[in-house]
Amino acid sequence: MLVNKSFNSLTGKLILTIGTLMLAGSVLFWLFLFKHQEKELLASSVKYGYSFVDYIRNSTRYGMLTVQGTLIQQTVEAVGIAEGIMNVRIFDNRGKVAYSSDKKHVGTMLDKSSALCLRCHTASGPTKDTPSWTITKGDQYRILNIVQPIYNEPACYNASCHAHPKEQRVLGLVEADLSLELLDHSIKQQGVAITVYVLAFSIVISGTLCIILWNFVSTPVTMLAQGMRKVAAGDLDYKITINRKDEIGELANTFNTMSDELRKAKNESMQWSSTLEKKVQEKTEAIHRAQQQLIHSEKLASLGRMAAGVAHEINSPLTGIVTFGHLLLKKFPEGSEDREDIEVIIDQANRCSNIIKGLLGFARATTADKAQTNINDVLNSTLNIVKNKADFFNIKLSTNLDPALSMIKADAPQLQQVFLNMIVNAADACEGKGSITITTSNVNDNGQDFVQIEFRDTGYGIKDEDLEKIFEPFFTTKPVGKGTGLGLAVSHGIIQEHGGKITISTKIGEGTSFFIRLPAMKETA
Amino acid sequence: MSKGKILVIDDEDIVRISCSRSLVPEGYELKMAKNGPEGLKMLEEEPFDLVLTDLKMPNMDGIEVLGTIKEKWPKTDVVIVTGYQTVETAVKAIKLGAFDYIEKPFTPDSLIATVANVFRARNR
Numbered sequence: 001m002l003v004n005k006s007f008n009s010l011t012g013k014l015i016l017t018i019g020t021l022m023l024a025g026s027v028l029f030w031l032f033l034f035k036h037q038e039k040e041l042l043a044s045s046v047k048y049g050y051s052f053v054d055y056i057r058n059s060t061r062y063g064m065l066t067v068q069g070t071l072i073q074q075t076v077e078a079v080g081i082a083e084g085i086m087n088v089r090i091f092d093n094r095g096k097v098a099y100s101s102d103k104k105h106v107g108t109m110l111d112k113s114s115a116l117c118l119r120c121h122t123a124s125g126p127t128k129d130t131p132s133w134t135i136t137k138g139d140q141y142r143i144l145n146i147v148q149p150i151y152n153e154p155a156c157y158n159a160s161c162h163a164h165p166k167e168q169r170v171l172g173l174v175e176a177d178l179s180l181e182l183l184d185h186s187i188k189q190q191g192v193a194i195t196v197y198v199l200a201f202s203i204v205i206s207g208t209l210c211i212i213l214w215n216f217v218s219t220p221v222t223m224l225a226q227g228m229r230k231v232a233a234g235d236l237d238y239k240i241t242i243n244r245k246d247e248i249g250e251l252a253n254t255f256n257t258m259s260d261e262l263r264k265a266k267n268e269s270m271q272w273s274s275t276l277e278k279k280v281q282e283k284t285e286a287i288h289r290a291q292q293q294l295i296h297s298e299k300l301a302s303l304g305r306m307a308a309g310v311a312h313e314i315n316s317p318l319t320g321i322v323t324f325g326h327l328l329l330k331k332f333p334e335g336s337e338d339r340e341d342i343e344v345i346i347d348q349a350n351r352c353s354n355i356i357k358g359l360l361g362f363a364r365a366t367t368a369d370k371a372q373t374n375i376n377d378v379l380n381s382t383l384n385i386v387k388n389k390a391d392f393f394n395i396k397l398s399t400n401l402d403p404a405l406s407m408i409k410a411d412a413p414q415l416q417q418v419f420l421n422m423i424v425n426a427a428d429a430c431e432g433k434g435s436i437t438i439t440t441s442n443v444n445d446n447g448q449d450f451v452q453i454e455f456r457d458t459g460y461g462i463k464d465e466d467l468e469k470i471f472e473p474f475f476t477t478k479p480v481g482k483g484t485g486l487g488l489a490v491s492h493g494i495i496q497e498h499g500g501k502i503t504i505s506t507k508i509g510e511g512t513s514f515f516i517r518l519p520a521m522k523e524t525a
Numbered sequence: 526m527s528k529g530k531i532l533v534i535d536d537e538d539i540v541r542i543s544c545s546r547s548l549v550p551e552g553y554e555l556k557m558a559k560n561g562p563e564g565l566k567m568l569e570e571e572p573f574d575l576v577l578t579d580l581k582m583p584n585m586d587g588i589e590v591l592g593t594i595k596e597k598w599p600k601t602d603v604v605i606v607t608g609y610q611t612v613e614t615a616v617k618a619i620k621l622g623a624f625d626y627i628e629k630p631f632t633p634d635s636l637i638a639t640v641a642n643v644f645r646a647r648n649r
Contacts, residue, residue: 312581315608315629320539322630327546353630 011218018209026202033194038187045183046133049146053131053174055079056088057150060099060174064150067161073099073106086143087177090150093170116175119147129170141181148174220248227255236263293496296471303473304493307359314356321349358486370498372521373410375440375451376401382419383438391427396435405440406520408451414494421487422455422514428478429459429512442520449520450500454513461508470504527554529574529644534564534590535606536582540629544577547633548640561585565593573601575624575643580607580614588614588621595622602643606631 056079063072072090080088080101088101095110095117110117119132131148150172157166164171220242230238236259242252325346332339379401386392426436439454462470469475471492476485488502495502500518531553533544541557549555556573558564560582568576576594580587591603605618605626615626624646627639 312608316535316537316540318630320543323543323547323633323636326633349630 009218010221011213014213014217015206015210018213019206022202022206026198030194030198033198034191037190037194041183041187041190042135045144045178045180046146049133049144049176049178050131050148052085052178053146053148053176056090056176057148057174060090065155065159067159067163069099073103076101077103084179084182085176086179087175089175090172091175092172093168098172116145116147120149135180138179141179141184144178144180146176146178150174216246216248220244220252224248224251224255227252227259231259231262236266299473303359307356311356311360314352318349318353318356322346325349355484355486358484358490369411370409371412372407373412373415374405374407375410375415375453375518376403376405378410378412378415379419379438379440379453382416382423385420386423386427391424391432394433395427395430397423398435398437400437400439402441404442406442406449406451408498408518409521410498410518411494415498418491418494418516419453419455421491422516425487426455426457426459426512426514429457429461431459434458434511443517445517450517451520453516453518455516456511456513458511461510461512462504462506463508467504467506471502528552529647530554530556530572531575531577531640532556532558532564532567532573533577534558534561534582534587535577535579536560537579540579540606543633544636547636551637551640553640561587561590564590568594568598568601572598574647575602575604575640577604577606577627577640580605580618588618591618591621591623602647604639604643 059075060072063075076088076090076099089097089105090099092098097105097108100106120129129149134145136143136145149170152164152168152171156164156171223240223242227238227240238259239256240252242249325342328342329339435458437456441452443450443452466477471488473489474485492502495516498518500516503515504512506512531548533541533555535541536559545555556567558567561584578587578590587605594601594603602624605623606629607614607626608629618626624643625639627636
């Protein structure tokens with residue numbers, strides 16, 4: 001993986017740059033060191049060469065002053081034997097080899113255009129007469145050529161031989177060819193050593209740099225990049241573990257904080273959208289319920305309005321029936337069949353009147369006159385009404401009233417009508433036997449305080465299909481002529497007007513419980 | 526000599542006839558009006574001891590009739606006949622000066638008793 005992307009990666013680029021710089025630096029360093037070394041060695045060789053030539057000049061000085069050619073030749077020859085000395089020659093001022101370490105050269109003339117002459121002489125005459133040196137390439141090694149002039153001096157021109165006039169500045173020159181074999185060998189060896197050192201140094205530095213870069217840059221950057229990829233792919237729980245206190249560590253921490261924030265934001269938005277959905281659903285249901293309730297209330301209200309109109313229209317003819325019925329009644333003797341027939345007419349007219357009264361309950365349910373009311377008191381007075389009725393003789397009526405029941409704001413006569421209806425229904429369900437239990441209690445639903453009244457009977461229960469229609473006007477399961485089907489509808493209307501609700505819990509064959517909940521009055525200190 | 530003069534105001538024939546058949550045999554002198562304005566016109570012409578008026582009638586309702594009678598003929602008693610059977614209307618009627626109210630459908634006996642109450646109070 002590293003090799004594949006080595007030149008594109010950050011580390012690859014850094015290593016490439018550093019490697020190139022290191023290589024260039026090493027080469028320059030090597031070159032400089034090598035040249036410097038060579039120069040130093042050469043300088044010392046030249047210095048040695050000069051001192052060698054000086055030594056020849058001084059050794060032959062006595063021979064020259066005393067004009068002893070053989071002595072000079074012998075000296076030169078002896079010196080020329082020394083190691084590294086290739087050739088020693090002494091020229092006179094006309095360019096003739098006067099003495100030489102190699103006897104064969106003695107007496108030979110040097111051509112004026114030779115390289116040796118041209119070092120000091122030009123075509124226009126002598127220009128300099130200073131010592132000089134050159135290096136030439138030999139067959140196997142280089143050769144250092146040293147030339148040292150022999151200057152005229154009082155001892156020379158005052159000598160008895162009178163060989164040299166006083167005006168002559170240079171009397172001849174000493175020339176020596178010195179082998180640079182040792183020097184070259186040394187340079188070569190040192191060059192190898194330097195190369196090895198520089199190479200080793202470069203390798204160590206480059207390696208160290210690579211390791212440092214790898215550990216401090218490449219690895220954490222790779223981890224960061226991996227983290228970025230993970231987060232981009234949606235893994236917001238991914239954490240980068242770089243415990244360092246430098247910029248990389250700070251970057252990792254910032255990255256972790258960022259992914260944390262991202263995760264939180266994502267969770268929040270997800271939660272928000274899910275709760276939003278739930279809320280929308282709840283609200284939709286609430287609206288639906290409210291709509292249903294509104295439709296129901298509107299139904300009851302229009303029924304009430306209709307009932308009021310009908311009541312007036314029907315009650316007048318009923319007045320006629322009842323009046324003339326009674327008038328006729330007086331014309332027949334007590335116990336006669338005709339009289340009983342007329343009584344049936346009057347009874348049925350009264351039944352019509354009762355239906356009208358039930359219908360008018362709707363009109364009344366919408367106009368409640370509310371006052372502070374104790375439900376227990378209303379229940380007790382309701383029970384007093386029914387207690388002595390024949391229908392209740394074989395039914396066990398028991399109460400379980402909470403003495404600490406909260407007060408409510410209500411229209412007591414209307415509630416009495418509701419309670420009466422509940423008790424009569426319960427008694428009908430019991431078919432004259434069984435028990436009815438009335439329980440009151442304070443309950444709290446969703447932080448709202450209610451007063452709850454439960455009417456529990458041991459009757460035959462309510463069928464599922466009837467439960468839906470139980471509050472609809474004119475719905476009744478009682479035999480024809482027994483119920484108007486208005487009792488629960490009116491009760492429902494009244495309880496609704498009081499801000500309460502009626503719920504039912506029933507089991508076929510075991511009995512039914514009607515729960516009425518009415519909002520409790522707020523406690524006043 | 527009749528027991529007293531009674532004016533019945535009701536838009537329904539059957540109610541007027543029912544009243545007449547119940548009260549005339551008892552010895553009361555009865556006159557009928559089909560609506561409020563007609564009844565008030567008859568009151569202008571002759572005095573009545575008692576007016577039985579329906580509550581809900583076209584043109585002018587029972588409460589209005591009651592108000593006018595109490596204003597112009599304070600000595601005439603008024604009993605409201607109502608088909609609504611609402612406590613509120615009855616209370617309102619009593620407050621405005623009605624002697625009593627009677628709910629439809631009424632029996633001859635209950636009507637006779639109510640009327641008798643009125644005259645017993647008048648003669649006291």
